[in-house]
Amino acid sequence: MNGYFFRYYEYYFPQLFGFILRIFFPKKNPFTERCYKEKVIFIHVPKNAGRSIYKSVFGEDGRHIQLKRYCLYDKGSVNSFYKFAVVRDPVDRFVSAFNGLKGSANSDGDYDKFVRRYIDPFSDVVDFLEWMMESDKNTRMVLKWVHFYPQYKWVSLYGRGVSVDKILKFEKLAEDWPLFAKENGFSPELSFVGKGRKAAEKITKEHVEFIRSIYRKDCDLFSY
Numbered sequence: 001m002n003g004y005f006f007r008y009y010e011y012y013f014p015q016l017f018g019f020i021l022r023i024f025f026p027k028k029n030p031f032t033e034r035c036y037k038e039k040v041i042f043i044h045v046p047k048n049a050g051r052s053i054y055k056s057v058f059g060e061d062g063r064h065i066q067l068k069r070y071c072l073y074d075k076g077s078v079n080s081f082y083k084f085a086v087v088r089d090p091v092d093r094f095v096s097a098f099n100g101l102k103g104s105a106n107s108d109g110d111y112d113k114f115v116r117r118y119i120d121p122f123s124d125v126v127d128f129l130e131w132m133m134e135s136d137k138n139t140r141m142v143l144k145w146v147h148f149y150p151q152y153k154w155v156s157l158y159g160r161g162v163s164v165d166k167i168l169k170f171e172k173l174a175e176d177w178p179l180f181a182k183e184n185g186f187s188p189e190l191s192f193v194g195k196g197r198k199a200a201e202k203i204t205k206e207h208v209e210f211i212r213s214i215y216r217k218d219c220d221l222f223s224y
Contacts, residue, residue: 090215
């Protein structure tokens with residue numbers, strides 16, 4: 001969850017931070033052998049069936065990495081490789097993110113400590129939203145967390161909007177994936193690994209409008 005440091009600086013200060021990353025953080029290089037072999041970059045936006053797609057395309061688990069970081073390590077390959085991502089209605093994604101995190105801690109790792117400290121104290125997503133709505137500070141903090149990080153920042157470069165070749169919609173993924181996979185030589189089967197459970201509680205119109213307001217750019221850019 002502390003990866004916000006990298007996401008922030010690689011997004012807003014790419015030239016300087018890219019130099020630092022390449023010299024001091026070689027393990028942060030997002031390119032893998034499979035990536036170079038397939039000449040494909042899949043941007044795994046959290047809570048958008050990313051693990052299933054990584055398994056289908058690369059046969060391996062993926063990581064949540066902004067397109068910007070790929071550019072910092074190998075801009076030439078970014079320009080030539082096929083790039084795609086899946087986006088989702090910000091309201092559904094928000095609810096899914098909270099429900100997927102809550103109660104998921106089962107060890108003493110950093111992820112589990114984060115969940116126990118910041119997610120589990122809330123009874124449900126409504127309680128969590130009410131806390132966020134109490135102050136801008138709370139909201140700004142949540143938007144830094146990887147599962148709640150705005151979707152457009154994963155797929156944009158230098159403020160140019162969408163910088164990938166294809167955006168798929170989560171809501172139509174089961175329908176659109178087989179043809180898309182056939183066109184690009186991917187497996188047509190998606191297992192939807194880690195598919196989150198449905199929200200048991202009802203969020204109000206006020207909650208919906210709040211979520212849409214904090215993800216306004218996502219809503220506008222991806223037509224939600």
